[in-house]
Amino acid sequence: MELNLVLQNVLTPPVLFFFLGIIAVVLRSDLEIPAPLPKLFSLYLLLAIGFRGGIELEKSGFSDPVLPTVGSAILMSLLIPLICFVILRLRLDVFNSAAIAAAYGSISAVTFITAESFLESQNIQFDGFMVAALALMESPAIIVGLLLVRVAATKERPDSRQMKWGTILHESMLNGSVYLLLGSLLIGFLTAAHNPGGVVKMQPFTGKLFYGAECFFLLDMGIVAAQRLPGLKKAGSFLIFFAVLIPLFNAVLGVFIAKALTLGPGNALLFAVLCASASYLAVPTAMRMSVPEAKASYYISTTLGLTFPFNIIIGIPIYMSLVNTIIPSTS
Amino acid sequence: MELNLVLQNVLTPPVLFFFLGIIAVVLRSDLEIPAPLPKLFSLYLLLAIGFRGGIELEKSGFSDPVLPTVGSAILMSLLIPLICFVILRLRLDVFNSAAIAAAYGSISAVTFITAESFLESQNIQFDGFMVAALALMESPAIIVGLLLVRVAATKERPDSRQMKWGTILHESMLNGSVYLLLGSLLIGFLTAAHNPGGVVKMQPFTGKLFYGAECFFLLDMGIVAAQRLPGLKKAGSFLIFFAVLIPLFNAVLGVFIAKALTLGPGNALLFAVLCASASYLAVPTAMRMSVPEAKASYYISTTLGLTFPFNIIIGIPIYMSLVNTIIPSTS
Amino acid sequence: MELNLVLQNVLTPPVLFFFLGIIAVVLRSDLEIPAPLPKLFSLYLLLAIGFRGGIELEKSGFSDPVLPTVGSAILMSLLIPLICFVILRLRLDVFNSAAIAAAYGSISAVTFITAESFLESQNIQFDGFMVAALALMESPAIIVGLLLVRVAATKERPDSRQMKWGTILHESMLNGSVYLLLGSLLIGFLTAAHNPGGVVKMQPFTGKLFYGAECFFLLDMGIVAAQRLPGLKKAGSFLIFFAVLIPLFNAVLGVFIAKALTLGPGNALLFAVLCASASYLAVPTAMRMSVPEAKASYYISTTLGLTFPFNIIIGIPIYMSLVNTIIPSTS
Amino acid sequence: MKRLDLIFSERELDAILKALEKAGVPGYTVMKHATGRGPDTIVSEDMEFSGLGANAHVIVFCDEEIIKKIKENVTSILNYYGGVAYVSEAIQL
Amino acid sequence: MKRLDLIFSERELDAILKALEKAGVPGYTVMKHATGRGPDTIVSEDMEFSGLGANAHVIVFCDEEIIKKIKENVTSILNYYGGVAYVSEAIQL
């Protein structure tokens, strides 16, 4: 059954285009999507995800399942970096450990929307307010990461390099992708509340076009991810194991919490995917600026070179069967 | 009531995304839309505005309200630069005065479409042929601006730099954005006349997608405008007052002429917005080439840093209530 | 009647936008579509053409008209370069002859879709599986071109520059645009077979948007083609005649083969267009890498500067009347 | 051999290239989309959409005589429209 | 006159430009989207979408004294974040 799910996941356009990108690199095709075109799709997806999430949030309100779910998601984005930090410190210094830990506490929006597409292709229902959880898991993970550096690296940094609270908040809240996602969420919310006609007029752009744009972007992500993979070899086997096992561990954690929250299977999968995925947009950007001591190739090749393709290709169906096993279907 | 209109304008997606861009700069977020992505949206909007306008023009024909309205719009684009030039000469030299004057005689297509979106959200009717007025107001303003330089600056320019008629016509008619707008208008017209099937097939691209693309572009325009604002401080308080008061003055002028033309409230607002808005595409490009003596920071920071956001955020609703006051509703 | 068809072709949005681009260059407008925006449209069109072709191929299966047609198309892409090579050798060296010959054996996807748009505007039916022919004509032509260099230029190349089979296959199959087109075809096929819901969700992106994106790209192609034209003058009158007469010759050949295959008028036109069009994407890229002795300006100014606009503007309607003359309508 | 670096607004590119060709340069390289600051104007990337364009950086490797021929025409353009031009030594690899 | 070439991550652009301004440079030119390799990191174009950005190449033509003033601030930034800085001779055209 698991294998069947994997196959069903793999035969959807987004995952097929992701493969097309990976294979292009493997076979050394000269297919490339030159900068800044991928940025266009990345900005578009964040804007559209946020806007649609805001509309859904306005519909659902902040009543029962919403607040506990979003609250738990935020807690997870605080907890996961701490767990990861402890594990990573076994082998890496404070700076690298904190940077990687923050990335795994945060989320990957593209993994999330691939999971949504998977649910849709399986005709499993889920709620739009999960996007609020997605949007609110980025900043806390960055804050925890930077705090870890501040606390654990006092001796290793000259006074002039002490992490200031201003920097921490700036990097965590005003990072371009966090800001666009949260801002679009707010705009979606306000539009749904005060200008329903605007929601309808945005629909062709943020709604209809979304699936195709996702496929195009995943083609590029396949190319990018495959080019990051060699970097992982250099990073060593410890990080390779970490990049596969930690998502699994976090997903299991996520499914149990989803069970405690009595989420349906669709929302439970999305919750697990949020826990399991790692950030390669907001967190690396923040870390590159404020923790230059950490090697960028470590936190990028783990999150983007391994965890991301793992989640997209087999993680999502595995987490789905975890959900099916752990959460008894009520229907 | 005015305040209410401002609020209703501000709570539409285009204006909200414009704010999101402004606030990004104010809070020093690193959100950026790298070149040439904004150019993509700018080209797209011009193409779509022109194409749709051409279709509408073919529908309406050149019968009664069309020709007088378009004619008056062209007259305004000749008259406004002259008025502005006289005022600007109080403080600035010929070159700067002529360049800024030309910009205010011309139009801002994005301000125009934001006004259209505002009318739609207010369920007020307007006519598609107004786009023809928009398209035909660019060139005359540039011609007047260059003629002013030619006439008023004979002493200050060496013979070799004398403005030639060839240059004047080239800069005013073949400027990239003028050319694309007029060309697309013509294509829209021809398509509507000879190939109605083509109109239908273009609709998803030029029609459905438009509103979302407008929002995306306004996000960028918010960033760009906010970054131009500091330049205004350097330009001095005279230009700051000019950049707010002249649009108001031109709008009042526009509303009275709209009344004389017996335009309905929707078309009257659009007419006023055409008069009030200033060009930051075609005119600056033309001036940069042919009047390098004028400071680019002057004509850009006034039009883009102040007049543009002023019009988008509070100008449009103010002009609407002007229209409501001056033109008695017939319904 | 022919003139009438030309006029009907010219008055469709794609061809009108193509003209707009050409005229921009002729009149020296500064309209430009900066890199890499044209690449975005080029990638999009290849992806969408492939994906849609794959869906159609899945629908039609490989039954009777499909396999013979595609097979004949592949044969043509092997035969045409040989004919062209013989003609070109009258005046040019082996390297230039082989490179240009390969380009004319291959196809232009944009010419193909313009022909499709033409058929649609004429309400003439055609089959989606023709895209498979399009996709499979690129590689063979490249292989023939490189083999011609390998065979005919043994004396002129040092040993270290001998063409290896690995290079030949790599350049012909893994060239970025060939790879994307074939890959998207496969993905379209797999999606149609296993995930019909995915087909529906892709439709707004790959289907609805297509016509408008085609127009936008043709605007750019008009600019690019017109800028290649002066290069042709340098190349001399032999190549100018070649670039107009060979497409006509190949089209006639194509129509007779279409007749032998008993294709309907729509498919016959597309078959003729595939034969008549020349590649300015895959083939030049491959030749630039593996046959640097050939002058890029020769194979680009012929294919892009002359053959392409010729086909788009008058070639397609001429081939249509050829089809109407040679293949008796059965309806 | 000499190396000439020219930096100026993209809008003047055609005029500068014409002047270079007239002086008989053997070749040149153009890098567009440069930004920067001169004595009184800041050129930033975010205005590129407007058609104002950014700066162009042109590199020419050529003999000293050609530099002399380039000088007059190019400096007159740069003086009027703005921009900088510097010459340094370079040896072919 | 001197020519200063600075190459470093785009993320540090603001800090470097601030240091240049403080030293009183008469102007500068910035070319973004450069890629490359240093002693231990490879910067490639395909990561630009992530906001990590590529490298910036900054060129400054200025007098020797200003170079001296630039030195301290700029090298401290480059030492911490990475990047290279080289000075060569240049003569105004």
Added chain:
Amino acid sequence: MKRLDLIFSERELDAILKALEKAGVPGYTVMKHATGRGPDTIVSEDMEFSGLGANAHVIVFCDEEIIKKIKENVTSILNYYGGVAYVSEAIQL
């Protein structure tokens, strides 16, 4: 220290970088999307969509010995495919 400037078609970038790595350069910087004109070809931005690409400008700061090692491999590539290579003096800031 020396500064090496290489300008050639983007399509040869991999081969050139390989040659540089083989010679043991400490690092390099690549600027793509350069256009220009050589003795007989014009490279323009508007052909980039086709996959033909534009030119790449590669800068290497390195010791003189490495320049010598680079020379043979790189010039053989440039001679076959086209492009230019110039060396000048540079001092670390």
